[in-house]
Amino acid sequence: MDLVESYKDEMRLIDKPWKGFWIGLLLMALLLLPWLGDEYMIYMVSLVCIYSIGVQGQNILIGYTGQISLGQAGFLAIGAFTLGHLSRLGVPVLLGLLGAGLAAGLFGLVVGFPCLRLKGPYLAIATLGFGIAVYEVFVNSQTLSGGRMGLIVPKFSPLFGLSGSAFYYYFSLLIGVVFTLVSFNIISSYIGRAFIAIRDNDIAAEAIGVNLTFYKLLSFVVSSFYTGVQGGLYGLLMGYVEPNMFTFLESVTLFIAVIIGGLASVEGSIMGAAFVILVPHIFSSYKELVPVAFGISILLVLIFEPLGLYGRWLKIRLYFRNWPFR
C-alpha cells in the first residue's frame, strides 16, 4: 500500500507515527481496564488475551503455512494438564507455562512428523483424530486428569497489592503481548517467509531451498507451543482443569476464530479471538444459537470477505484515509 524504501522500513512493526499513537492508546486503555471496567469485563478481556495466543498459533499453522489442523484441543489439554501437574509439584508459574508450551510442542512434533506426508483433508482428519485421542486418554486416566472433580490448579497469590482478578488479567495481558510480538517477528523473519512459501507452493519452496521437513515441523511445533501456553493460562484462570474443557468443540472454536479473524494476519487472530469470546456473551440468553451465529459468520466471511475481520478493517481504514475519494 505504502511506499517502502528500505529493508529497515519493511521490518518495522510500527511503520507510521499514527499507528504508534493508536497502539499506545489501546495499550493504555488495556492497562487502565481494571479501574474502568467491572470484574466481569476484566474476566472477558483476560479470556480474549488468553485465546488470542492460541489463535495466533493456529493462524501460523493454517494461515501462514497452509497446514489445516483440527486437533488443537489436544494441545490445549496437554498444556493445561502439564501446567496443573507442574504447579501442584510447586514449580513456579512462569516455568510451568514454559513446561506447558514445551510439552505441547513436543506432541506437536510427534503429530507433525506423520503429518508431513499428508495434505488438505487428510491432514484435517489425522489431526482431528489426535485431538479426540488425547481427550479420551485424559477422560479414561484418573492419574492424568486428577479424577472426576478435575485437577485443581493452585492459585498463585497476587503481587503488587492487586486484586486477584486484576493480577490474572495483567499476567494474561503481558503474556499475550509478548506472544503477539513474537508472532510478528516470526512472520517477518526468514522463518515466516519460509512458511508462506510452503503455503503458496511447497514444491517451488523446496526448489528454492526451503527445507520442507524442517519448516513444516517447525510450524507444527510453534503452533502447538502457543496452544499449550494458552491451555496453561486457561487452566490458571479457571483454577481447575478437567478433560471436558477440551472437547472437539474447542478445536472448532480456535479454527473458527482463525477463519473469521482473517487467515494470515496476526491482528486478525486477535480480532478472531475477541469474536469467539464476545459473541457467545452477546447471545448468552440464546445459548443454543451461538453455533448458528458462528456458522453464518463463517459463510459470510468466506463468501464476501475471505480476509476476514482484518480484511474488513483494512478496507474501512483505506476508505477513511482516502475520504472523500474512493
Add this chain to the structure above:
Amino acid sequence: MTQLLQYLISGLSTGSVYALVALGLALIYRSTRILNFAHGDIATVGAFLAFALLGLNFHYTLAFLSALLLGPALAMAFYFVILVPAQRRGASHIEQITLTFGLGLILQGFISYFGGTEPQVFPFPLSDARNWQLGGVVLDELSAGTFLIGILACLVLYLLVHKTKLGLAMKATSENLPAAQTLGIPTRRILAISWGLAACLGVMAGLFVAPAFMLDPVFMLGPFLKGFAAAILGGLNSLPGAIAGGLIIGVVESLMGGYVVFEFKNTIAFLIIIVVLLVRPEGLLGTEFKERV
C-alpha cells in the same frame, strides 16, 4: 467361539452404519474433492424431523420418507446457494471445506434450539429388545435390520453408479470436470445429485443410529467421525473401499472393546487412520494421486 461370533455380529451391524456414512463422504469427496463436515449434522436434522413427525402420530414410513427427502433437499440447497457462488468467487479448497463446517454449525445450533438438547428415546419399528437365539449367539432385530438395510443401500448405490447413465455421468464428472462439460454432461446438476445421494445415505445411517443410542443434537458425531475414519481407511475416493473400511472399523472396534480395553474403543478408529495414513495414504482401495515431496 460364540463370544467371538457375537462380537463379530455386533461389529458388522455398527460397521454397516459406518459404511453408510463413509459412502456418503466418499461420494462427495470423489466428485468434488470436498470433505463434507456437515454430513453428520444433515443426518441429525433428518432424524429430528422423523422424531417430530412420529410425535405427531405420523406413520413410520411417512416420517422416515420425509426425513430421507429433507436431508438431500438441504444438501442440494447448500450446494446451489452457498458452494456454487463461493466457487465462482474462487474459493480455495480449504475454504470450501470450511463452508461445510459452517453449515454444520448452523444446523447444529438450530437443532439444539428447536429440538432441545435433552437425550430422547427414538421410536423405531425394530427393537433391540426382541432377539433370536442362534446356537448361543444372540441376534437382535435392530442389528439385523441395520445390517440388511446397509447391504441393500450399498447394493442399490452400486447398481446406480455402475449400471445407469447417471452413474456414468457422475464418474465422468469426478474424473475430469471440463471434459465432462465439453461432452454435454450437466455437471452442476450431476454434482448436486451426488450431494443429495450422499445426504440420503447419511440420513439413513442416522435413522438407524438414533434408536440404538438416544436422540440428541450431537448423537451423530461419533458415527460421523468413525465414518470419516472408514472412508480414509478404504481410500477416500473409492466407494467399495468405504464399505470395506466401515465394516472393518466396526468389527475391529467391537473386538477391541470385547477383548482388550473397553475405554479406548472409540480411540481405536483414529489409531487405525493414523497408521493407514502413514503406511498407505491412499487407503486400502483408493487411487488418489500421490505426490512426492
